[in-house]
Amino acid sequence: MAVTAVEVVYRGIFQKSLSRNICRTIVLAARKEGKIGTAFGRYGDSPERNGIPAKYFAIVADDPTELEETLAAYEPKEVAVTIVVDDTLCKGVESWAWYGLQPINELTVEGGTVLVTSIQPEEDLVKDMHVKDVPYNLSIIKGAKSFSGLWVYKDDHTDVRILGALAKVCPNLVGLEAYVDTIAEQSDDELKAHSARRAYDRVSVSPVEPGQGNPEEPFSFDKPGWTKMGEAIVIPGIEVGGGFRGGEGGYQPVRNDVFKKFSTRTMRPVINFETCTKCTLCWLQCPDSCFDVTPEGLYDSDMESCCGCGVCEDVCPVPDCVTMVNEEVFDDNSSQHDHWKRDRDGYMKWLDEMIVVAKSEKEVGAGRSHGFREWGEYQKQIEMTGVAGDD
Ligand code: SF4
Ligand code: SF4
Numbered sequence: 001m002a003v004t005a006v007e008v009v010y011r012g013i014f015q016k017s018l019s020r021n022i023c024r025t026i027v028l029a030a031r032k033e034g035k036i037g038t039a040f041g042r043y044g045d046s047p048e049r050n051g052i053p054a055k056y057f058a059i060v061a062d063d064p065t066e067l068e069e070t071l072a073a074y075e076p077k078e079v080a081v082t083i084v085v086d087d088t089l090c091k092g093v094e095s096w097a098w099y100g101l102q103p104i105n106e107l108t109v110e111g112g113t114v115l116v117t118s119i120q121p122e123e124d125l126v127k128d129m130h131v132k133d134v135p136y137n138l139s140i141i142k143g144a145k146s147f148s149g150l151w152v153y154k155d156d157h158t159d160v161r162i163l164g165a166l167a168k169v170c171p172n173l174v175g176l177e178a179y180v181d182t183i184a185e186q187s188d189d190e191l192k193a194h195s196a197r198r199a200y201d202r203v204s205v206s207p208v209e210p211g212q213g214n215p216e217e218p219f220s221f222d223k224p225g226w227t228k229m230g231e232a233i234v235i236p237g238i239e240v241g242g243g244f245r246g247g248e249g250g251y252q253p254v255r256n257d258v259f260k261k262f263s264t265r266t267m268r269p270v271i272n273f274e275t276c277t278k279c280t281l282c283w284l285q286c287p288d289s290c291f292d293v294t295p296e297g298l299y300d301s302d303m304e305s306c307c308g309c310g311v312c313e314d315v316c317p318v319p320d321c322v323t324m325v326n327e328e329v330f331d332d333n334s335s336q337h338d339h340w341k342r343d344r345d346g347y348m349k350w351l352d353e354m355i356v357v358a359k360s361e362k363e364v365g366a367g368r369s370h371g372f373r374e375w376g377e378y379q380k381q382i383e384m385t386g387v388a389g390d391d
Pocket of ligand 1: 305
């Protein structure tokens, strides 16, 4: 090894402590092997905001000179391991010192690993991740998303389990014993070292071949060069929208062409156009002006703009007319209204299935809720993974 970098991709605020703990422990453990390292964070938005994709990095080198050479760069250009602490991020991340949507595996080197905490099957995660032209590995640590935010530390062993798995998928970064020793020094809970060892034994590793995954071209746009800057500061107002996707009637506001927000979303609203009373509340209350007014006076949320806050579900007075559903089950951002117009029976069948998904997840305690907390998530995670010592 000369220099090895890993990144932790997380949701701003909600998983900040978790990501920082992982990267700091990597650096402390590296010292035990006579290496040197540094850990640092990068926000996807400033100040860091709820749910916005953000990153932490850990860089480990054999000697200080090698490390210093890498620190001239704003962030590593490639990483041996991409750690993903919320599996909805596998669809790509936006608003992180780049422009457009960055595939989750963008920085992962050939033969490197994307390491995801998830209860989804491998094929579903691969389907979400953009195609790469070199082979890499997908590793899964079985477990639900853990939320250790800016002000809280959720001691559910997710950080130590990720470190144990990291020793398996990237042994030349830091070995398992160095992690275990560091974890033991930082905590008087012996179960943590045990959890790390067990994650080392249990993490799955599967190859992903070039061409496997989501073939879509990620959303991108050209940055204006500095020579294009005008004099003074000009903040153009939002222009008046016109028509509804080119049709007659309805209304679609003009939206930001470059900041789409959808990668912030972990839930999305699904709309029952048959029971909607056209009361306008969702349209009025949506903080991001996501709703297009259709020519019939219905309301269709634009999935490229929706950040999944759930306000529309809260304000809608009609039962099950707006239902927030886990983002994991969707494959694209297409219009629900277009789907309904094209195939009403098919849409209503699909909608019923979505509502069943949302309700059953809440019942078993696995569903998301607005604000990225999860009902009974910790309990479910313990049952699923046996974190607390069920040998
Ligand atoms: S969840 Fe509803 S209220 Fe929130 S951004 Fe999306 S459409 Fe708007
Ligand atoms: S709040 Fe509900 S009933 Fe009212 S317009 Fe929106 S979807 Fe229709």
